[in-house]
Amino acid sequence: MTAVAENKPAYEGKALDLSGKSGSRAFKNTLATVLIGLAFVLAMIPLVWILFTVISKGYHLLLSADWWSQSQRGITVRREGGGAYHAIMGTLIMSLITAVIAVPIAVLGAVYLVEYGKGTRAARAVSFMIDILTGVPSIVAALFVYAVWITIFGFNRVGFAVSLSLVLLMLPVVLRSTEEMLKLVPDELREASYALGVPKWKTIMKVVVPTAFGGIVTGVMLGLARVMGETAPLLILVGYSKNINLNPFNGFMGALPTMINQDRTELALQPAADRVWAAALTLILLVLVLNVLARLIARFSSIKSK
Amino acid sequence: MSSPDGTAPPDRPDGTAAGQDQPRIEDLVHEEAGPIPKFGGLAEEHAEHEAEEAAEVMTESGPESKASAAGTSGAPPSGPGKELDLGPVGHLGDRLFSGLARGSGGLVILIVAFVGIFLLALAIPSLADDKSSFLFSRIWEPGGDQPRFGIAALFYTTVISSIIAMLIAVPIAIGVALFITYYSPKRLAQPVAYAVDLLAAVPSIIYGLWGILFFAPILGPVIDGLSSALGWIPLFEKPPGDNVGVVFTASVVLAIMILPVVTAISREIFQQTPIAHREGALALGATKWEMIRMAVLPYGRSGVVSASMLGLGRALGETVAVLIILSVPNGQDPWNSSIFAGGETFASKIANNAAEFDSPEKTGAYIAAGLVLFVVTFLVNSAARIIVDRSTPGNKRPRRNRRAGASTATEGAKS
Numbered sequence: 001m002t003a004v005a006e007n008k009p010a011y012e013g014k015a016l017d018l019s020g021k022s023g024s025r026a027f028k029n030t031l032a033t034v035l036i037g038l039a040f041v042l043a044m045i046p047l048v049w050i051l052f053t054v055i056s057k058g059y060h061l062l063l064s065a066d067w068w069s070q071s072q073r074g075i076t077v078r079r080e081g082g083g084a085y086h087a088i089m090g091t092l093i094m095s096l097i098t099a100v101i102a103v104p105i106a107v108l109g110a111v112y113l114v115e116y117g118k119g120t121r122a123a124r125a126v127s128f129m130i131d132i133l134t135g136v137p138s139i140v141a142a143l144f145v146y147a148v149w150i151t152i153f154g155f156n157r158v159g160f161a162v163s164l165s166l167v168l169l170m171l172p173v174v175l176r177s178t179e180e181m182l183k184l185v186p187d188e189l190r191e192a193s194y195a196l197g198v199p200k201w202k203t204i205m206k207v208v209v210p211t212a213f214g215g216i217v218t219g220v221m222l223g224l225a226r227v228m229g230e231t232a233p234l235l236i237l238v239g240y241s242k243n244i245n246l247n248p249f250n251g252f253m254g255a256l257p258t259m260i261n262q263d264r265t266e267l268a269l270q271p272a273a274d275r276v277w278a279a280a281l282t283l284i285l286l287v288l289v290l291n292v293l294a295r296l297i298a299r300f301s302s303i304k305s306k
Numbered sequence: 307m308s309s310p311d312g313t314a315p316p317d318r319p320d321g322t323a324a325g326q327d328q329p330r331i332e333d334l335v336h337e338e339a340g341p342i343p344k345f346g347g348l349a350e351e352h353a354e355h356e357a358e359e360a361a362e363v364m365t366e367s368g369p370e371s372k373a374s375a376a377g378t379s380g381a382p383p384s385g386p387g388k389e390l391d392l393g394p395v396g397h398l399g400d401r402l403f404s405g406l407a408r409g410s411g412g413l414v415i416l417i418v419a420f421v422g423i424f425l426l427a428l429a430i431p432s433l434a435d436d437k438s439s440f441l442f443s444r445i446w447e448p449g450g451d452q453p454r455f456g457i458a459a460l461f462y463t464t465v466i467s468s469i470i471a472m473l474i475a476v477p478i479a480i481g482v483a484l485f486i487t488y489y490s491p492k493r494l495a496q497p498v499a500y501a502v503d504l505l506a507a508v509p510s511i512i513y514g515l516w517g518i519l520f521f522a523p524i525l526g527p528v529i530d531g532l533s534s535a536l537g538w539i540p541l542f543e544k545p546p547g548d549n550v551g552v553v554f555t556a557s558v559v560l561a562i563m564i565l566p567v568v569t570a571i572s573r574e575i576f577q578q579t580p581i582a583h584r585e586g587a588l589a590l591g592a593t594k595w596e597m598i599r600m601a602v603l604p605y606g607r608s609g610v611v612s613a614s615m616l617g618l619g620r621a622l623g624e625t626v627a628v629l630i631i632l633s634v635p636n637g638q639d640p641w642n643s644s645i646f647a648g649g650e651t652f653a654s655k656i657a658n659n660a661a662e663f664d665s666p667e668k669t670g671a672y673i674a675a676g677l678v679l680f681v682v683t684f685l686v687n688s689a690a691r692i693i694v695d696r697s698t699p700g701n702k703r704p705r706r707n708r709r710a711g712a713s714t715a716t717e718g719a720k721s
Contacts, residue, residue: 031595111407144420147424
């Protein structure tokens with residue numbers, strides 16, 4: 001980024017000098033500039049439009065305290081009132097369980113790739129599998145957990161099953177970002193630690209991982225942001241409940257995406273529509289807060305290498 | 307690595323005495339003596355368990371992985387050379403920790419293998435009962451005495467919607483990436499990059515709702531225009547009825563959804579274009595656009611292609627947005643290949659019928675469809691990965707300037 005930015009003025013000056021010499025080349029250059037600017041504007045339209053829609057239609061419900069403290073218990077589509085407490089808690093609980101399972105595996109896997117398996121064929125195999133896992137559609141992850149959890153083991157549809165399928169989606173995100181961060185840790189730090197006689201595992205735990213900690217947290221946040229908005233596993237692996245259920249091992253559970261899904265067929269009714277957009281705004285806010293946190297952490301704890 | 311790699315296997319004879327080998331270390335890093343042994347102790351059985359599993363996978367998956375297993379898990383017990391290297395640092399904690407790390411690596415391989423194996427295992431009985439051709443039939447009637455289901459229609463809709471999404475998204479993504487890297491004012495570049503990333507943070511269900519309620523109506527005229535101009539091609543023939551909830555609408559929304567992925571990767575590649583290439587082009591008198599076409603685009607070509615493939619993979623598996631947007635065709639209507647008709651993709655079909663998973667036979671049919679989706683995304687992502695591997699910067703870079711630059715967009719879209 002910085003290299004590009006630094007060199008920019010030089011190019012612009014030269015390009016300008018030349019552009020007057022040949023009409024068609026100058027025209028092409030201008031055309032390209034216009035098209036590229038246009039592509040950017042085109043990309044911004046949906047973002048602005050979506051955010052405007054969701055905020056303008058959803059904000060007023062978020063202002064009431066009920067939204068953050070009540071469930072939808074006993075509230076039909078035609079009635080106003082109630083809140084999203086059950087869904088917010090459900091989303092948070094399932095995401096938290098996902099993180100608790102996925103983060104240790106992801107961090108240790110990254111440690112393996114960077115510290116132990118570097119350059120070996122096994123590490124390449126693991127790396128390839130992570131790429132594959134990155135591409136696994138959420139519906140396939142959900143079907144896999146359905147096959148194991150419900151068809152083979154015969155358990156019920158519960159929140160924990162959703163978390164298991166979300167682990168498959170979060171794992172590669174966190175693993176990749178952790179790997180990148182561990183690679184940035186200067187070898188001098190490791191060598192200094194070894195030279196003091198500190199064993200390898202303590203070097204990793206006390207020198208390498210703490211150095212990269214900010215970046216790892218950023219990866220975790222981004223991973224969480226990705227799984228929070230997932231809807232497909234929720235549709236297949238847990239039923240939607242309007243009541244507050246904080247037990248991920250028993251019973252149906254509300255979640256923000258399924259709360260949107262629940263009322264979206266009744267959008268002609270104002271109370272239902274209000275709830276849909278308010279739930280959508282709540283979900284975007286949750287994801288956004290995680291994203292912003294991730295960026296802040298990344299900014300204030302970047303590894304100063306070289 | 308300067309460190310002792312390849313720690314000893316668990317059955318090393320002096321394993322029990324390992325604790326005595328490290329008096330100095332405890333002095334050096336005194337305060338950590340507390341928590342860490344606990345961690346190791348807790349993890350002990352996991353490590354063993356996972357290492358076992360990892361070993362299983364490696365032996366299962368052919369000679370190549372066998373070789374690699376021997377390569378990484380250090381010297382086998384018969385390899386004294388390695389043990390000499392280890393010296394006094396052959397530490398119990400070290401062995402546990404490296405076991406844990408290797409186990410996690412193995413677990414990743416295991417998970418992907420399991421996804422394939424379990425889906426296959428549950429799909430096979432249903433596939434055996436299938437009374438029609440699974441690959442070529444367009445009927446979907448699982449369950450009952452005479453289950454008949456095939457994926458032809460699902461496959462068609464999935465692939466066509468994703469490819470159209472990619473055709474729309476890739477040129478725009480290249481434009482946005484170029485805008486961020488070479489055109490926007492320096493101060494604007496970072497906020498713009500964030501804003502595009504923000505598109506990725508919007509949950510897919512919201513794209514679906516917005517797409518069907520607000521975006522589909524304004525696409526109506528576009529659909530009418532396209533179908534009146536190109537209607538003689540079956541692909542663009544407009545069936546009677548409304549054109550809300552058609553494949554084309556889903557494709558455009560998918561394009562918006564994959565835009566940030568393709569943009570982010572293209573941006574990184576474009577940024578890495580060597581300064582010498584760019585300055586060389588400019589020194590020869592190239593305009594800014596000519597510099598981009600001669601230096602930046604050829605350099606980033608493979609990156610853009612692989613980014614497009616990753617975007618394609620995303621689009622193939624996208625569930626909820628497509629589920630909300632696409633209208634499911636009526637069972638009596640004849641199948642329609644037009645992109646201006648409704649349809650169902652693998653993912654939307656599965657999600658739409660989650661309530662039908664009541665008998666193993668029916669579930670098996672949907673799992674078989676999920677397996678096909680898994681295989682398709684697997685192939686697409688592998689292709690992306692191979693393209694990246696084959697053309698890491700520094701290897702042979704295509705130097706066919708003009709043609710390479712001009713065809714970047716179309717090639718990325720076709721593959």
